[in-house]
Amino acid sequence: xKKNSSPQLSSFRWSGINSTGKKVSGQLLxxxxxxxxxxxxxxxxxxxxLKKGSAPLFTRLxxxxxxxxxxxxxxxxxTMLTTGVxxxxxxxxxxDNHRKPEMKSILTxxxxxxxxxxxISKAMRxxxxxxxxxxxxxVQTGEQSGNLAEVFERLATYRExxxxxxxxxxxxxxxxxxxxxxxxxxxxxxxxxxxPEFEAMFSGFGAELPxxxxxxxxxxxxxxxxxxxxxxxxxxxxxxxxxARKKSSLFRLKTSRLGLKCPVIGSVLAKAAxxxxxxxxxxxxxxxxxxxxxxxTTAKTAxxxxxxxxxxxxxxxxxxxxxxxxxxxxTEAFPEMVLQMVMxxxxxxxxxxxxxxxxxxxxxxxxxxxxxLGKILEPLIIVFLxxxxxxxxxxxxxxIFNLMSVLG
Numbered sequence: 001x002k003k004n005s006s007p008q009l010s011s012f013r014w015s016g017i018n019s020t021g022k023k024v025s026g027q028l029l030x031x032x033x034x035x036x037x038x039x040x041x042x043x044x045x046x047x048x049x050l051k052k053g054s055a056p057l058f059t060r061l062x063x064x065x066x067x068x069x070x071x072x073x074x075x076x077x078x079t080m081l082t083t084g085v086x087x088x089x090x091x092x093x094x095x096d097n098h099r100k101p102e103m104k105s106i107l108t109x110x111x112x113x114x115x116x117x118x119x120i121s122k123a124m125r126x127x128x129x130x131x132x133x134x135x136x137x138x139v140q141t142g143e144q145s146g147n148l149a150e151v152f153e154r155l156a157t158y159r160e161x162x163x164x165x166x167x168x169x170x171x172x173x174x175x176x177x178x179x180x181x182x183x184x185x186x187x188x189x190x191x192x193x194x195x196p197e198f199e200a201m202f203s204g205f206g207a208e209l210p211x212x213x214x215x216x217x218x219x220x221x222x223x224x225x226x227x228x229x230x231x232x233x234x235x236x237x238x239x240x241x242x243x244a245r246k247k248s249s250l251f252r253l254k255t256s257r258l259g260l261k262c263p264v265i266g267s268v269l270a271k272a273a274x275x276x277x278x279x280x281x282x283x284x285x286x287x288x289x290x291x292x293x294x295x296x297t298t299a300k301t302a303x304x305x306x307x308x309x310x311x312x313x314x315x316x317x318x319x320x321x322x323x324x325x326x327x328x329x330x331t332e333a334f335p336e337m338v339l340q341m342v343m344x345x346x347x348x349x350x351x352x353x354x355x356x357x358x359x360x361x362x363x364x365x366x367x368x369x370x371x372x373l374g375k376i377l378e379p380l381i382i383v384f385l386x387x388x389x390x391x392x393x394x395x396x397x398x399x400i401f402n403l404m405s406v407l408g
Contacts, residue, residue: 009063009102011053012036019044029063029101035108063100070130071163073103075156081149088114106130119143134284134297141288151287158283165272165363166303172268172370179381183388188223190392195220198396209399216395249305256305264376268369273304274338275362277311282355291351292319307333324351337361 014036015025024045030036033052040047073094080090088111095107106128113123121140124131131139135155142151199217202209209217223230244251260266280301284294292315299311310333317327325343328334338358345354369376 009105013051013053014040014047015049016040016045016047018046031102031105031109035105038108063102065100065102065106065128065130067130067159068163069100069103070135071156071159073107074152074159078149078152078156081152087120087148120148132301134280134301137289137293137297138284138287145288154283154287158279161279161359161363162276165275165366168366168370169268169272172265172366172373175373176265176377176381179377179384183385187388187392188227190389191216191220191223192227195392195396196224202399210395213395213398216392252305253309260304260306263380264369264373268366269304271362271366271369273302273307274334275359275366276301276303277307278338278355278362279359282352282359285355286352291324310334 009029009031012028012030012033013025014028015023018024028036028039030039033050036050037047076094077087077090080093081087085093091107091111091114095104095111098104098107109127110120110123113126114120118126119140121136121143124139125136138151138155139148142148195216199220202213241255245255260270262269277298280298281294284297285291289297295311295315295318299308299315302308302311310328310331313331314324314327317330318324323343324346325339328342329339341354341358342351345351348354
């Protein structure tokens with residue numbers, strides 16, 4: 001299904017006449033020309049000239065709507081609807097007080113659509129791709145059942161937990177990545193700046209250098225001669241990798257499965273995917289969306305290609321009449337504990353409760369793993385740094401030790 005493409009934030013230069021007959025001009029950031037005209041009309045300004053231009057890159061990046069903005073909006077709408085504020089007024093209140101022009105524009109368009117009689121779910125779908133299919137489907141269910149405040153509450157809780165989980169996974173990935181990056185940077189500086197100084201000193205010895213030192217000197221020559229080529233090849237490889245993942249579903253699946261096999265990190269990614277699957281399915285199913293529709297939506301938001309394919313298989317088998325826990329077992333993607341809890345949930349008629357419990361268990365495990373990541377990876381990091389950096393230091397001091405033993 002093709003995603004809605006949101007209009008880009010643009011800069012509009014305008015000039016006109018105000019209510020006193022004075023010439024005025026200015027600049028506004030907005031998504032559409034009609035929105036600028038409406039804003040100026042509210043200020044009693046008669047527009048004479050309006051020119052659309054591209055907003056500067058920094059401005060677009062700074063004012064870009066992110067997932068967290070939609071989560072905060074959802075929580076605000078939930079709070080206001082619960083206290084009895086009408087939906088249009090709630091949208092206008094949030095829009096008027098928001099600092100991002102793009103968000104203001106989105107909320108203005110949605111509130112206008114609702115005022116014109118369009119259901120809020122349809123207005124959200126038509127306005128921006130920031131409201132995904134799960135979001136829109138849940139809002140539509142809330143409209144039909146008359147429980148819009150409750151649905152926004154569920155959506156806000158779901159999005160907050162999902163973002164918290166995502167932040168933990170990113171935290172888990174950053175730590176080893178930074179260690180590797182620092183080790184490679186130190187090694188590069190040693191090979192290009194420190195080791196050449198030692199080589200100049202060794203040339204005065206007039207003796208044959210140890211084999212290990214000779215290999216490190218060769219590596220130093222190679223790095224100095226081909227570092228630019230290596231950089232270009234690395235960038236080209238990254239671009240090729242991203243392009244292959246974008247174009248080939250099979251390549252995406254294989255790399256996704258490979259990532260899940262990585263020590264420690266793979267376990268975190270798998271647990272995070274299961275937690276997100278359980279939380280998403282529980283949220284949509286408890287809101288009244290049929291289980292098959294919920295599975296279809298959940299597959300799109302899985303966040304991992306391996307689990308996306310697995311959930312698609314579960315959807316297909318469940319649609320043919322198979323119990324969901326058996327369909328999940330056939331994919332071989334879910335642990336036995338998850339299967340047992342889903343089976344109990346199906347048989348007792350409390351599937352959403354069980355799925356929420358599964359999500360809580362796996363979110364706790366991810367949290368616990370990330371918090372203890374330093375202790376888990378510490379031995380590996382010590383070995384890695386010892387081999388890479390320590391090896392270079394030893395190679396440089398071997399000739400000195402040999403010379404001292406000869407002189408001794």
